[in-house]
Amino acid sequence: MEQQQIAAYLLKNGIRPLQKRVKIMSYLVSKRNHPTVDMIYNDLIHEISGLSKTTIYNVLNLFVESGVALALNIEGNEIRYDADTSVHGHFKCKVCSGVIDFRIKPEDLPNPGLQGFRIDEEHYYLKGVCAFCISKIEA
Amino acid sequence: MEQQQIAAYLLKNGIRPLQKRVKIMSYLVSKRNHPTVDMIYNDLIHEISGLSKTTIYNVLNLFVESGVALALNIEGNEIRYDADTSVHGHFKCKVCSGVIDFRIKPEDLPNPGLQGFRIDEEHYYLKGVCAFCISKIEA
DNA sequence: AATTAAATTTGTAATCATTACAAAAACATT
DNA sequence: AATGTTTTTGTAATGATTACAAATTTAATT
Numbered sequence: 001m002e003q004q005q006i007a008a009y010l011l012k013n014g015i016r017p018l019q020k021r022v023k024i025m026s027y028l029v030s031k032r033n034h035p036t037v038d039m040i041y042n043d044l045i046h047e048i049s050g051l052s053k054t055t056i057y058n059v060l061n062l063f064v065e066s067g068v069a070l071a072l073n074i075e076g077n078e079i080r081y082d083a084d085t086s087v088h089g090h091f092k093c094k095v096c097s098g099v100i101d102f103r104i105k106p107e108d109l110p111n112p113g114l115q116g117f118r119i120d121e122e123h124y125y126l127k128g129v130c131a132f133c134i135s136k137i138e139a
Numbered sequence: 140m141e142q143q144q145i146a147a148y149l150l151k152n153g154i155r156p157l158q159k160r161v162k163i164m165s166y167l168v169s170k171r172n173h174p175t176v177d178m179i180y181n182d183l184i185h186e187i188s189g190l191s192k193t194t195i196y197n198v199l200n201l202f203v204e205s206g207v208a209l210a211l212n213i214e215g216n217e218i219r220y221d222a223d224t225s226v227h228g229h230f231k232c233k234v235c236s237g238v239i240d241f242r243i244k245p246e247d248l249p250n251p252g253l254q255g256f257r258i259d260e261e262h263y264y265l266k267g268v269c270a271f272c273i274s275k276i277e278a
Numbered sequence: 279a280a281t282t283a284a285a286t287t288t289g290t291a292a293t294c295a296t297t298a299c300a301a302a303a304a305c306a307t308t
Numbered sequence: 309a310a311t312g313t314t315t316t317t318g319t320a321a322t323g324a325t326t327a328c329a330a331a332t333t334t335a336a337t338t
Contacts, residue, residue, distance in 0.1 A: 016285085016286090016334090018285090018286075018287095018333085018334080019333095020286090020287080021286095036324090037324080037325085038324090050287090050288080051287095051288095052287065052288045052289065053288095053289095053325095054287075054288065054289070054290095054325095054326085054327095055286085055287055055288070057324095057325065057326075058286080058287075059287095061326095071215065073212045073213060073214060073215045073264075074212060074262075075212060076210065076212045076215070076217075076218040076295090076296085077295090077296080077323080077324075078215075078323095078324075079215040079324085079325090089249070089251055091251065091253060091256065091258075094259070102251040102252060102253055103252075104249040104251070105249070108249040109249060109263075110228070110243040110244070110247040110248060110263070112228055112230065112241040112243070112265060113241060113242075114230060114241055114265075114269075114270070115270065116270030116273060116274075117230065117267055117268065117269055117270050117273070118267045118268040118273060119230075119265050119266075119267040120233070120266055120267040120268075121264075121265065121266040121267070122263075122264075122265055123213075123262070123263070123264040123265075123266075124248075124249070124261075124262070124263050124264075125212075125260075125261075125262040125263075125264070126251060126253075126258050126260065126261055126262075127258075127259055127260040127262075128256055128257045128258040128259040128260070129256065129257045129259075130253075130256055131253070131254065131255030131256050134255060134256070134257060135255075155305090155314085155315090157304085157305085157314090157315070157316095158304095159315090159316080160315095175295090176295080176296085177295085189316090189317080190316095190317095191316065191317045191318065192296095192317095192318095193296095193297085193316075193317065193318070193319095194315080194316055194317070196295095196296065196297075197315080197316075198316095200297095215324090215325090216294080216295075216324090216325080217294095217295075218295085218296085
């Protein structure tokens with residue numbers, strides 16, 4: 001997605017498409033790496049001079065509140081961010097710490113049967129060891 | 140469950156059933172409140188004199204490693220603990236911060252289709268507003 | 279292009295949960 | 309009771325996140 005499209009997408013969701021916001025969203029969309037704030041900072045600091053970690057926190061919180069990003073709490077000591085807000089699952093590898101998506105159909109999620117509850121978010125997380133790390137261990 | 144049964148359960152899982160461990164497990168099992176370390180500390184400090192928060196952290200980490208408790212990472216800023224290690228889902232209310240269980244059949248969880256992966260843990264989290272808080276808001 | 283008011287970003291300090299670590303205490307075995 | 313091991317404790321360290329006020333940028337107006 002181009003910066004123009006990203007800007008339009010942010011605007012459509014009530015977010016003024018300022019430069020740093022566009023760059024951060026662009027990073028999320030293109031990398032698809034479920035980054036932590038630190039990962040974003042370390043990657044973008046070369047590209048955006050004078051970028052502050054606080055700004056990344058501010059922008060990501062805005063994205064989550066506006067519904068254009070998800071905050072993933074797979075592990076208690078870190079929040080990861082995902083620009084894909086459609087229903088899908090996440091797997092985190094204990095060895096390489098990587099997080100990958102897997103597709104699930106919304107209708108395949110089990111019915112919680114919570115009468116009278118309002119459900120805003122659904123998160124399906126798996127943890128284990130990814131195929132790549134298993135092959136490395138066996139080798 | 141009685142202290143005796145708890146002690147036997149811990150022993151069966153390779154955990155020496157020391158007094159504080161039994162009391163902490165007993166708390167988890169009887170309260171079923173998905174507590175944070177702070178909640179456990181504030182409740183048990185009256186009952187166990189000289190209890191340290193570090194001990195609670197130590198014991199809970201041991202429980203999780205030994206497979207007799209789950210660490211829930213529903214929200215990024217807190218870890219909650221659950222002595223029910225069977226497959227089930229969790230709902231967290233944004234208003235009252237309460238966490239409740241809901242039953243799901245293991246076979247109803249969607250197939251992630253992750254070929255060659257080893258899956259150790261499955262977590263299904265929902266967030267929203269519980270029926271009780273909705274009724275209070277409407278009233 | 280200069281002015282201005284509002285929104286955003288920055289950097290530092292504060293906060294909060296968790297962990298590290300070494301000393302003290304409890305435990306189990308002889 | 310004595311001894312060696314395990315556990316607990318308390319304080320300090322860590323690390324992620326937030327608070328906040330000053331500096332900067334933005335967008336609209338003159």
